[in-house]
Structures are given as C-alpha cells and as structure tokens.
Amino acid sequence: MKYVTIKDIAKELNVAVSTVSRAFNDKYDIKPETRDRILKKAAEMGYRPNPIARKLVQQRSFNIGIIIPEFENSFFPQVIMGAQEVLYQHNYQVLIMQSNESIDLEIQNAKTLVDNMVDGLIISLSGVGNNLSYYKELTEKKMPLVFFNRVPENIETSKVVFDDYKWAFFATEHLIHQGFEDILFISGPDELILSKNRRRGYDDAHKKHRIPTGKKMTCGFSMQDGVQIAKNLISKNSIPRAILAANDACAIGMIRVFKDSGFKIPEDIAIVGFSETKMAAHISPTLTSVEQPTYEIGKAAAQLLLEQLQNKGIHIPQTIVLNGRLNVRESSVVLS
Amino acid sequence: MKYVTIKDIAKELNVAVSTVSRAFNDKYDIKPETRDRILKKAAEMGYRPNPIARKLVQQRSFNIGIIIPEFENSFFPQVIMGAQEVLYQHNYQVLIMQSNESIDLEIQNAKTLVDNMVDGLIISLSGVGNNLSYYKELTEKKMPLVFFNRVPENIETSKVVFDDYKWAFFATEHLIHQGFEDILFISGPDELILSKNRRRGYDDAHKKHRIPTGKKMTCGFSMQDGVQIAKNLISKNSIPRAILAANDACAIGMIRVFKDSGFKIPEDIAIVGFSETKMAAHISPTLTSVEQPTYEIGKAAAQLLLEQLQNKGIHIPQTIVLNGRLNVRESSVVLS
C-alpha cells in the first residue's frame, strides 16, 4: 500500500510540512487562505493523516481498549455498544479484545493494548484466576482504567457495577413468596465479587423470612455449565424445589436437561435466571430473569473513563452502582 | 504513562540502539553473549517493544482488521473466534470493528483500520447499501482482502461463502416432503448475494417437485424484523402453511408472535430457521435450522488472508464454499 503523506502535499504546494500540519490542526496560526488551499489539495490527493505517526509523537492514540471475557452471551456485546456510543461522540476509537475467560489471555490482551498506546482501558475480569498485579501496576502508572461488572476488590479505580446484592435478594424473595423453600443458589466463580454479593443477597432474603438457606453451588456462565450441573443434580437425585441460576444461559441449559428428564418447569422445579437475555421471553417456559441495564453499564463505564482522561492526573475513583429489574415470567410462577 | 524504550537499555549497557534492536530481532549478526546480556537487562527494566514505532518504520503492523455487521447474533462472534485461532498462531493480532449494519460506518471502519496499517482485512458486508468503490480501490492498491458470507459480487478477491443455494434447496425440499405447499420465503436484504442464492434454491426445489412457489419477502436479521413480519402477516390475514426464515432470530421472533396470537407451531405454521443458533434447540418448539460451520468459516477466511499475506504481490482470488447441515426439529415436523 502506498500512502499519501504530509510531505507529498508540502512538496506539491511548496510549503513546509509544518504548515500542512497546521492546516489540519486548526489550533495554530495559519492564514485561512493557505489553510483552504492545503485542505483542498489534500482532499484532491486523497490524503489521510497517519494515526500511527501521530500516536508516536503525541504519545496518545485516541483509542480505548475494551476487554471482555466472551461474547457469546449477548450481555457483553450490548455493553460494548453502549460504551462505543459515548466514546465515538468524543472522537475515540474502540479496540475490542476477548479474553476467552482466561486470565492469561486477558493480561496479554491488556499488555498489547497498552503497547499500542490506548489512552484508557475498560475491563471486565475473566472468571478464572485473579492475578491483579499488572492492573495495580497500571493504576500506579496512571493509566486510566475502568472495570465493570466483574470488578476486582482491592484496586483503587473507577468501577461500574450492578447491584447484585439487591437483585439476588429480590429474586430470592420472589421465589420465597411463591412458596418455595428449598432454593438452590448457583453463582459464578468464587473469585468474582458479584458472586459474593449475590450470595449475601440470597442469604439475607432467607434470614428475613426466617427460613434456612438451600444448597449453594458455583459454575461458569455458559449453557454447557448449566447442562452439567443439572445432570449432576439428577444423577445424585438431589432435586431442589427452586433454582436461582448464575445467568440465563446457565438457566436455559438446566431447563433443557430437566425437561428432557421429564421434570416440569415450574411445577417440579422453578427457575430464575440472571442478566436477561433476549431469549428469556422466547424459550418455553418463558424465563424469569433479573434484567441488567447492559447498555447503560457501557455508557457509564465510558463516561467514567472520559472523566479520567479529562482531569489527567487527579483521579478520584468512583463506583457507579446501577439498578435492574426482575422480569417475572412462567418459569418461577405456579398458578394455584 | 512512562514507557521504557530501546534507548534506555542502550544507555544502561553502553551499546548502540541498533545493537539492542538486533538483540530482539534475531535475524541480524549479534554475538550471543551480548544478545543475552541485552535481553536480560531488558526484562529487568520491564521493556516492551513499542509496536507503534515498529509499524511506522516497517510499514506493516501484524494486525488484521475484522469488520462485521453486528454481534448480537452469535453467528459473527463464532466466526471471529475461528479466525482468531489461526491468526494468533501466525502472530497476528486481531482488531474487531462493528458496522452496525450501516454501510457508512462500515466504510469508515475500514478506513480507520487501513489508516492504522492493518496488513489485511476480513469483512462481512453490512446489509443495507452497497457502495463498493472503496473496496475496489483497496484491491487495486493490493491490500489483502477477504470477504465472508455477505460477499460482494464484482470484486476480484478471495471469499468464503456458505452454500446458500444448496441448503435453501434442501430446507425447502424438507418442507415439501412434510407435505406443505404454501411456503413463504423470507431472505435477507436483496443486495446480498446470499439472498439471491437462497431464492434460487427455494425456486428450484419447487420446480423439481412441480409445485408453484409461495410468496417471497425480505427482511433484516434481527428478532425484531421477524416480529414485524409476523404481525404484518397476521393483520393481512395472509398466513402461509410454512416459512423458510432469513435466520434463527427472525424465525424465533415470528414464532413468538404466532404463538401469542394462538397459532400452533408446527400444526398451523411450520418454520425453518437459518444459521443455527444455540437457542434453536432450546426454544419451544425446538427450531429446525440450517446449520452453518461458523468456526470453519472464520478459519477459512483467515487462511485465505494468510495466503495473500505470504505471496505478496501475486494473488489469485479464491472462493471457498463451505457445506452445512439441516437440523430437523419440532418446528417443521407434523406427526401424523
């Protein structure tokens, strides 16, 4: 590929490269006529500024890196779209990388993004492992950082999280109100704070209603994980009356297995999912689920990052807690 | 952010920067001991090569850009993962951008990726509009390009496509074998070749069995599009006996509307989806769908691109046609 450069234009017009540069970054003194002349010629020659060269000298890229664990569940894609919307408005480009739920790949991704001089990073931690030292290093070096949803506990930086405690509480209470007592709790990996928070919500709902808690398990966020757990439960013949699942994918996987084994949902087993996928309303039975404001999460994360980018230097870590909604559907309601 | 540079190492060790550079790119003459000494010191100082600077001088980036129309359907994410697998093995990084089904944003994305000196581009066209002149320009400038699935008709470059004709044919024939005659055909936007190919498959299946074709419509690839069409059909009271939908999302949206309006699937209306999502097996009724080898598509596209990258200059455009499978499930089979 042959690129047209600033030099080509300068030569063509018999001006200095610095003048051409000035024409493109209005902030400098330049006579309007020469600016127009340069801009016109540049358009004519099909010139496009080389962001690589600009990055090198400015030591900034106007690029933001986003690292997510996976994009099979529509959750993360939606967050990204939210973030993109606000970042685009501020002329930032977005580079997306995917850690595939591996902490090693995640760190590696972060490093390549930093090497490529992103101005900031938006991250949701991968489920397994929790080697946070690199992120600590980054914050010490003043790299703007925002975590969302799957956030680390002891890193001083901005975060946007969902109120997992509250909504696990409500979801549990919903099941209790339906008259179920033996409620199985399934959360994501133990390393994630959101798991702990949900567990607290689950426990507190039981406490409030003075009933003993049910069994607790952890699993990943894929449908396959749900399938696995459900099969286990069946083989151990340890079938709960109700289930609060780690997310919708997990819930849907379980429902599938239970239905195949002849269980009726919700008559035999009631199920509540988490983080509302589009499918919740379309599967059978329709799935009760805690809805998270995915798009808003992305926007909030982007805004927090922009704040850091603007007040370079002084950065007061902020945590935004977003609210949700419980969409009650067939999978958790027994008509009497 | 303060970066450790090659100069810092050179100064520390009293060698020239060129020597340090040599230590990192083995191909040059350098004494093993000094190389080790440099590498050791570099690791000690936490040096990481700056890819930006390298890109500038080498005029190449070891980055590949991938542009997809959306990532709400799991189709594209899966393709990406396939492509990533082979590209990572060859030390290429992947930059993902999303055109949101807008041709303008798509071209804009392509331009930023080119500006950022990607070595090649893997693209699936957005549904609306078809301004291909920029891509033609790119091929003339020898930029390695591979299209997949949604490919342009008259651009001379490598493509990997699904055998839409064949599988639309089979899917249609499957419905005919089930005894349905009034089959509604829904494809994606007219601009896409895959729409034409599927239509041909649909037509030929009818021809083979000597029955007249049903109505034909086009729509987008989202669930919302399916919902819209189904509502239209109901309001016009023009209910077909069977439907071949543009994709699973569309099919699922339609099923939802039909069920809500009291229709029975498949007893009143049979439905076949396209490109198999994970949900197909989990909704009710389970959805018959044409399965595409998503992962393989990504791998094939990456391989074609690597070929172009290697035989720089001479590039014989290739088209890989991949095969699929029809997963027959409840939505299209009436037990008699």
Add this chain to the structure above:
DNA sequence: AACGTTTTCGGAAACGTTTCCGAAAATAAT
C-alpha cells in the same frame, strides 16, 4: 520613514523503532 506588533510561516528536533552502511574487532589464511 522608522519603529514596534502581530500574523504567518519555515526549519529542525522529537517520538521509538528498523535497517543500511561502513568501521572496528576478532578470527583465519598466508
């Protein structure tokens, strides 16, 4: 007409690498 201001521009350094060229050092050949 002489001077002071302001506007506009050119030259050059810098960003962090790679790579070419040639020189010094080490080794081999005579």
Add this chain to the structure above:
DNA sequence: ATTATTTTCGGAAACGTTTCCGAAAACGTT
C-alpha cells in the same frame, strides 16, 4: 607478522507526524 576474511557493532537515516523556536512578512503607530 602481515594480510584477508568474517563477525560484531556503532552511527545515521528513515518512517509520518507534531511542536518548538525563531525569522520573514504584513500591518499599524508615531
């Protein structure tokens, strides 16, 4: 020991920008 050859390295240019510094040109003031 001298020369020829090879190995190893340093210096400098280059990639395409931005930005600092200072000078020329244009203008205004007396």
